[in-house]
Amino acid sequence: MQTKKATFASIALAGLLAVSSAATACSSTGSGSAEPAATAAVAKGLPGDCASEQVFCIGLVTDVGKIDDKSFNQAAWQGAAAAAATADGHAEYIETVDPKDYAKNIQSFLDRKADVVVTVGFAIGDATATAAKANPGVHFIGVDAFQATTIPNLTGLVFNEDKAGFMAGALAGLLTRTNVVAAVLGTDKIPPVVAFGKGWENGARFTNPKVKVLTTYHPGGLDVAFNDPTWGAQTAKQALDNTADVIFGAGGKTGNGALLEVARQQGAYCVGVDSDQWETVPGARGCLVTSAEKDIEDGVATLIGQIRDGSITGGNAFGQVGLAPFHDFEEKVPAAVRTKIEGIVRDVASGKIPTGVN
Amino acid sequence: MHLDRLRPALLPVVAVVVAMVIGALVVLAAGASPVAAATAIWVAAFSGTGAIAATLEKATPLVFAGLAVIVGVRAGLFNIGAQGQLLLGAITAAYAGYRLAGLPRAVHLPLCLAVGIVCGALPALLAGVLRATRGVHEVIVTIMLNTILVNLTDWLAGGPWMEQGQPVSRTPAIVGSARMDRVAGVPVGFLLAVAMAFGVWFVLDRTTFGFRLATVGANRNAAHYAGISVAGATVAAMTLSGALAGLGGAVESLGVVGRFEPGFNAGLGFDGITIALLARVSPRAVIPAAVLIGALRASSTQLQARARLAPEIVDVVLALALLLVAAPIILRWLLRLRPGSSPTEVHLTRGWGS
Known part of the structure; x- marks a missing residue:
């Protein structure tokens, strides 16, 4: 059923893209739009001469997520596209459909002599490590792929998701009137998702010991867990029915489904994830008080910059985490809460407040 | 005689061909080249022993x-x-x-x-x-x-x-x-x-x-x-x-x-x-x-x-082929076949009560 829906959606999307690309063909493209189509236009596709020293080529492979997920994969792609634009180079992406194709998709960029291969997601980490060992001349970046052992040409871009989750949870604990908050999460098979969820729970309890936290992980496999907005919306609805009034949606399109559902309810807040989803999911602006950000876009772009100037090292690089701006909720959040949250954000970032998640 | 024996095999073949033609139109509408798409499929699926094995x-x-x-x-x-x-x-x-x-x-x-x-x-x-x-x-x-x-x-x-x-x-x-x-x-x-x-x-x-x-x-x-x-x-x-x-x-x-x-x-x-x-x-x-x-x-x-196409295009083509096989009336109408000249339909299951 899901795939059927996705199919029809993609036809519609394809039609839209055709129309929009025709409409924008003459205008300039650097508008900073949230649509991946626009960034794809900024990033030139890989040319035939990537083998040349002068031509800088970036290939990006997703695990089974989608590039237009308005958060995780999209941010990584925007980072790669921005780095390519800075270097006057080229970037291209492949969305993995079948997890058995991880190695094949990475290899297709190696065959085309890409200088940098970015793989996005925890699940593709193993295939990335294997490819990195076999291709010492190419530098790999594994977004969300924690490196237990150091491979010189593979850098894991990792984040303290527990900190971002804690900051957002702390805000939720202060904002809730019913003392019930909820988290609608992608699968618990992916550790960073669990870190977001646990951080959220602990953060909420930190500011509000009476709070009840409803945490729900998507029960399906990796193939659907991040691409199931219907489930996200249903789960958010259940949480609202159980009097939750601040809901965290974290898990690609699944989480976005939760945000959009909460936006339809009066008086409830929602919290986005990864990117500042105020920008990427405008439909959620009715409830989106902030987002638990991990700055993947900046992290990817920075690491690619380090690859170009040769300062990159293997192992793990920690990216920035934090809370996105309140935007229109600036006034609705009481000044006392804002002050308190600023302090908590500072102390969590510095490690003075432990998140209780290891 | 030979033609009659061939006919049951013909429907799926025609269905796949028609589905691919419609698929090509979808590719075109998506702003990509159907020729590039066909080339990509051919290269990926059949060029060389590695591709064939895959x-x-x-x-x-x-x-x-x-x-x-x-x-x-x-x-x-x-x-x-x-x-x-x-x-x-x-x-x-x-x-x-x-x-x-x-x-x-x-x-x-x-x-x-x-x-x-x-x-x-x-x-x-x-x-x-x-x-x-x-x-x-x-x-x-x-x-x-x-x-x-x-x-x-x-x-x-x-x-x-x-x-x-x-x-x-x-x-x-x-x-x-x-x-x-x-x-x-x-x-x-x-x-x-x-x-x-x-x-x-x-x-x-x-x-x-x-x-x-x-x-x-x-x-x-x-x-x-x-x-x-x-x-x-x-x-x-x-x-x-x-x-x-x-x-x-x-x-x-x-x-x-x-x-x-x-x-x-x-x-x-x-x-x-x-x-x-x-x-x-x-x-x-x-x-x-x-x-x-x-x-x-x-x-x-x-x-x-190669073709800058969303991978879902494959599902579109498959769904179309399936639709055409499962509902031969569409093909009959498309190809202006007379009723009865198409092969018998496949019945997957009987009704609920039987």
């Missing part, structure tokens, strides 16, 4: 799943549970593959396959018995068993059977003595699948057992009147169906994935329904149908890299 690898589980669905349909049963049965076969074969390390290859590999076959057959047997003795519709039972088995295998792979010392939910790697490799560039699993397709064809079309299944499938009352055990045929068909799906899962684990990992076998069982329809419920026709779909699936990387 295509055949994708086709292998589809052959098994297609055969599983066909065996059921012949007896008038719709086994929607091929996905769950395949998953159970895949994970149990993987378990036997890493747990029973130390056995000689000649024992270990057949044993793992047998484990997959038996474990795939069990849930289907349950559905068959419920159908034969209590009249519970097999569609309902197998759909519900799918959900149970997906979650059971997820739990096993992330719990008791999970590989230690790493965070991903998956079983340990299957040891060498149970792995299936390639022979002269052809995956062994595919050879097994082809052999199985001919085996199923022989059993269904050339034995009294197959005739009994077909008779039950055509008319249960007439079959009963003719002295055929309807209950026996129902249970046998479902069990055989599940065994084939389980074998498909085992081959996938032992030959391609090398372990069991949730999500890696997604949709294979459901593709079996597509294949069975496309092959018009003929076991031997499953092979070209599965190779076609395998080729399209294998090309998703190149479609993106």
